[in-house]
Amino acid sequence: MPELPEVEVIRRDLEKEVVGRKVADVEVFRMRTIRRHPNKAHFKNALVGRKISSVGRRGKYLILKLDKGSSKSDKASVLVIHLGMSGRLLREKSKKAPTLPHTQVVIVFTQGGQLRFVDPRQFGEMFVTSVDELDGIEELAHLGFDPLEDNIPWTEFGRLLTQRKTKLKALLMDQQFVSGIGNIYSDEILFEAGLRYDRRSDTLSSQEIRRLARAMQEVLQEAVKQRGSTLEDEQFVDVYGEPGNFQSVAQVYQRAGQPCSRCRTPIERARFQGRHTWYCPQCQS
C-alpha cells in the first residue's frame, strides 16, 4: 500500500518524467477512477492541451499543476491523484508497450511517451479541479501536518498528542492528525520509538514524545531513501516499474515470530481496529 514514502518516490520520479510535458490525449477505461467527473469527456477536456508545470504532494495525494489552457477563460488547474491501495503510475516511452490488466487511465503527451494509471482494486482516483477549488476538497483541506515537509517542533507535536485520548497507532494513521502514515510505517515508527500500538496518546512523557517525533522523521526519511516498501502481497513499484527496498530493513512489519533486532524476543502480531499490527512485546511499552 502506497504511504507517504512511496508517494514521495513517485512524486520525485514524475518531476523528472512529466514536468514540461503537454497532454495530447487521454484514454479512460473505467469511470470508477474518475468518479468525481460526470463523464469521460469532462475529465479528458480538462486535461488535453494543458502542460504539467510542477508535481507536489499533500499526504498521500499527488498534485500535478497544469498551466492555463489556450482559451482566456481557462483557469489554472491541478490533476489530483490518490493511489488508493493498489494504484501504480507507470511511464511508458512507447505507445506500443502492452497494456497491463487493470489499466484505468492513459495520459498521452505531445512530446511522446505516456503516463499510465494501473489499479486492480480501483480504490485509487484521479480528478481535475481548479486551483481555487482545491482547498474546498474536504479530504485535502482536513489533512493533518506533513511529517517530512512541515518541521513542527516536538513541543507542538506533544501538545497535539496530549490533546487527544486515543491509541497511538490509530492517531498515527489518522490522516486528519498527521498525513501520509499507514499500517506499515505506523508499526515501524512505534517500534523505533519503543511505544506500543495501544498506548494512549495523553500518557506520554516528554522524553517519549521526543522519541516518537524523532522516530517519525527517521523512519520516513529512511523509507524514501530505500524508495519505499514492496511487500509480497502488495507490489508497489516506482514509475519505472522498479520495486522499493524498505521491506528488507523493516524491523517488525510482517515479521511475526522472528527475533526482535534489539532484544531477541519474538515479534508478535495482534489485531487492532480490524487490521494487523506487529510489535515487540519487550521493547515497546
Add this chain to the structure above:
DNA sequence: GTTTAACCCTGCACGC
C-alpha cells in the same frame, strides 16, 4: 470525542 463497522474491489485460499 473516540471506537467500531461497513464499504469500495479483486485475487486467492479453502472446502466441497
Add this chain to the structure above:
DNA sequence: TGCGTGCAGGGTTAAA
C-alpha cells in the same frame, strides 16, 4: 479439476 464462498487488505466515512 472445477466451482462457489469467504475473506484480506487500507483509507474513508457513517454509525454507535
